[in-house]
Amino acid sequence: MKGKNNQLYHFFTTELMNWNEYDNNREMPWKFEKDPYKIWLSEIILQQTRVEQGLAYYNRFILKYPTVTKLAKADESTVFKLWEGLGYYSRCRNLLATAKIIAENHDGVFPSNYEDIVKLKGIGPYTAAAISSFAFNLPYAVVDGNVTRILARFFGIETPIDTGQGKKAFSSLADTLLDSKYPAKFNQAIMDFGATICKPKSPFCATCPLAKNCFSFKNEMTSFLPVKSKKIVKKERWFYYLLVQYKNYVLIRKRDEKDIWRDLHEFVLIESTKKESIKKIINSTGAKFFSQKAMMVKPCNTLFKQQLTHQVINASFIEIKLIEKLPLTGYFWVHKKEIKNWAFPKLTNDFLKENNF
């Protein structure tokens, strides 16, 4: 039984490494990169993010911050502005924090072993394995969505990939399969393979070099593997944004609670768990303070909707022009021309763009 498994393992690795020689045309600026800083940056950007979406961000970051030392000296708001629109903003916060740690505690030199790398903020098992193998050619197998999908399908593993047990099993199997002489090449190959051949939908089994020994291909199971255990429940929220203005100034604040869009900015927010009438919002205790001192209150008709992983945000914007410059705790006044210097959620930028604000 063990011998049979070993043969299968060998087949998998051999075919995969062979495939990479000829059939892989994915071009990415960080491919075959050896600078751990550039690899790190690319891996953080690509967490839960498609290559096509992250590519432009990567290029802009490298241009502006060519080294980890340069990044470490950067202003947080500037870095967030550069990250704006990419999502999962804790990645940006951790990126800067880690750059500072490397600059201050490691003399600006990226750690060169897995144990030290995985301790850094924003770097988990996947990213540590990627940096270790790509930059330092250390034998750590990456386990991302591509890898779990390929392994679940090829070996017919029904263990859910999003459980502790599953992660352990897939990681262990990946380490067994890893070509320890060429870890960087193996890791690059398996992810390219997942992205181009063993795709989530409509994989190219007809031309797949692994198909003849693939459990899912032989048993018509590709559409059922891998298995995920968790069902996502979405909640719906209604955001009513007051564009409180005085002359050419508008009130904004930085979101600082543990919630979506932390460290991004927003206008005066009145939130509800359900849809409200604009009239009710304007007359609410939160808005009355302003509407009483307003020369103009104008709701914008468009409803902005943003789908997130665990929630749906519905946003309406209401313009309020004041006759005097009122203060509001937690908020600050900025000139309209300065708005573009602050990072905002995508939904807000959509509004700003549509309304030439």
Add this chain to the structure above:
DNA sequence: AAAACGGGGCC
């Protein structure tokens, strides 16, 4: 162990 964290693209 489960939940939360964005935004985009595909079917």
Add this chain to the structure above:
DNA sequence: GGCCCAGTTTT
């Protein structure tokens, strides 16, 4: 409308 993406952190 649901799924998935070169996952990690927090609860």
